[in-house]
Every structure is written in C-alpha cells, then in structure tokens.
Amino acid sequence: MTLLSATGLNASLGSRHVLHDISLSLSSGHLVALVGPNGAGKTTLLRALAGLIPSSGDIRIGGDALPSLSLRERARRFAYLPQGHVVHWPLPARDIVALGRYPHGATDPARLSSGDVEAVLRAMQAVDVTDFSDRRVTELSGGERSRVALARVLAVEAPVILADEPTASLDPRHQIDVMQRLRGVADTGVLVVVVTHDLGLAARFADHVLVLSEGHLASQGAPVEALSEAVMAEVFRISAYRAEYRDEAVIVPWADV
Numbered sequence: 001m002t003l004l005s006a007t008g009l010n011a012s013l014g015s016r017h018v019l020h021d022i023s024l025s026l027s028s029g030h031l032v033a034l035v036g037p038n039g040a041g042k043t044t045l046l047r048a049l050a051g052l053i054p055s056s057g058d059i060r061i062g063g064d065a066l067p068s069l070s071l072r073e074r075a076r077r078f079a080y081l082p083q084g085h086v087v088h089w090p091l092p093a094r095d096i097v098a099l100g101r102y103p104h105g106a107t108d109p110a111r112l113s114s115g116d117v118e119a120v121l122r123a124m125q126a127v128d129v130t131d132f133s134d135r136r137v138t139e140l141s142g143g144e145r146s147r148v149a150l151a152r153v154l155a156v157e158a159p160v161i162l163a164d165e166p167t168a169s170l171d172p173r174h175q176i177d178v179m180q181r182l183r184g185v186a187d188t189g190v191l192v193v194v195v196t197h198d199l200g201l202a203a204r205f206a207d208h209v210l211v212l213s214e215g216h217l218a219s220q221g222a223p224v225e226a227l228s229e230a231v232m233a234e235v236f237r238i239s240a241y242r243a244e245y246r247d248e249a250v251i252v253p254w255a256d257v
C-alpha cells in the first residue's frame with residue numbers, strides 16, 4: 001500500500017537545480033535503498049520528501065499533502081537520520097535517544113512519561129546500545145555513536161524512517177546488523193528509506209531500489225533489475241560481479257568500464 005508518494009518533484013539549492021521531475025510511490029513495510037554517485041541528489045531527495053527543504057510538485061504522506069501538515073506532525077511522521085550525524089554535547093546516550101520523543105511532546109529527557117521511557121528502551125534494544133545508556137556520547141567510538149543516532153530515529157516510532165548512510169562508519173558485522181535490524185523494522189510495517197553507497201547491501205536487503213543520477217531517477221524497481229548491468233555501466237561507470245548466495249542477490253562492484 002502506498003504510504004509516501006512524490007509527483008513531479010523538483011528542488012533547487014541556491015542557484016543549482018538539483019532534483020528534476022522525480023515521481024515515485026513507496027509502500028509501507030518496504031526497505032527502500034536510495035543509491036547513486038556522489039552529488040546525484042540523494043540527501044536532497046530525502047530532505048525534500050520530509051519537507052525539510054522547499055520543493056515544487058506534489059508530496060503525499062498517508063494520503064495527506066505534505067504542506068497541509070504542521071511541523072510537529074511532519075516530525076512525527078518522518079524520522080530523519082542526517083548524514084554523518086555528529087553530537088558535540090557530552091550527554092548520556094539515553095538522553096540523545098530520548099530526543100526522538102521530542103515530536104511527541106517529551107521536551108525534557110529527565111521527565112519522560114512511562115510510554116516514552118519504553119519507546120526509548122525499545123529503540124536502544126533494537127540497535128543493541130543499551131550498554132551505552134549512561135555513557136557520554138562524546139566518549140563513544142564513531143560507529144557506536146552512529147548506532148545511538150539510529151536509536152534516536154527509531155525512538156520516534158514514525159511510519160517513515162529516512163536514514164542517510166546509516167552504515168557509513170560501521171564495521172562489516174555492524175553494517176549487516178544494522179541493515180538486518182532496519183529490515184526487521186520495515187517488516188513491522190514501517191517504510192524505511194536508506195541512502196547507501198554499498199550496492200551489495202542494497203541488493204541484499206532492499207525490496208526496492210531507487211537509482212539517482214544527476215538529479216534524475218535513472219532506474220527503480222526490485223534490486224537486481226534496478227541495478228542492471230546497463231545501469232551499473234551508465235550511472236556508476238563500473239561493472240559488477242553478480243551472483244546469488246543462499247537465495248540472496250550478490251552484487252560486488254568490480255572494475256571501471
């Protein structure tokens with residue numbers, strides 16, 4: 001069932017026309033990978049979909065036109081994980097995760113309702129960061145911090161998660177772990193959109209892949225079709241090793257073309 005759609009979406013940053021006539025329709029319960037070369041417009045598309053930057057065209061979330069929603073309502077419907085999320089305040093990890101309850105009225109992490117406390121705990125358990133609860137985020141490793149940032153996003157318990165490179169600073173085991181956990185979140189009915197440069201993770205975990213190229217939607221569909229040999233050559237300028245392992249698609253970027 002379509003949860004989030006865009007029709008004729010265009011967006012500019014400064015004098016640069018970044019997104020060109022994007023139309024898409026994304027379903028609840030799907031894990032969507034948004035891929036494309038550096039500068040293709042992936043972050044801009046995520047931000048435009050959440051209404052964080054101005055755009056023209058029609059965006060609908062759960063049937064509602066995005067501009068008709070208040071900022072607080074948008075913050076409840078879209079949980080957004082920015083790229084390279086950095087926290088400079090030496091707050092305990094638990095308080096950072098509690099920020100995810102802000103759109104629900106929990107403005108003070110020291111005074112959470114029991115419902116908010118449970119949501120924070122669920123989110124921390126989902127990405128395995130409960131051990132860091134009392135540790136200052138500034139004293140965690142980059143990868144540990146990025147999992148705490150992801151827990152903040154999960155704590156919103158929004159119907160849509162937009163995550164910009166959530167696996168970027170993680171070791172291989174945690175990359176797979178985070179994708180598996182996001183897959184699990186999608187399986188509960190949430191629409192999860194993940195920006196990634198890892199085409200292997202996209203091919204393996206996504207239901208649907210969006211390929212952006214110079215601000216245009218170059219290809220979309222099931223991973224193996226959306227990341228066809230032709231798309232790999234035209235958009236990414238590479239060839240790829242393609243296989244199947246344990247019934248899952250394997251795509252390994254291989255060489256320049």
Ligand SMILES: Nc1ncnc2c1ncn2[C@@H]1O[C@H](COP(=O)(O)OP(=O)(O)OP(=O)(O)O)[C@@H](O)[C@H]1O
Nearest residue numbers: 013014016018036037038039040041042043044045
């Ligand atoms: N504030 C800005 N003003 C003008 N142009 C911008 C601004 N921010 C980004 N751009 C340009 O918009 C284009 C798209 O940027 P965007 O960050 O959406 O790309 P991306 O696909 O997420 O890239 P990456 O993979 O490198 O993170 C790029 O050409 C970038 O230089």
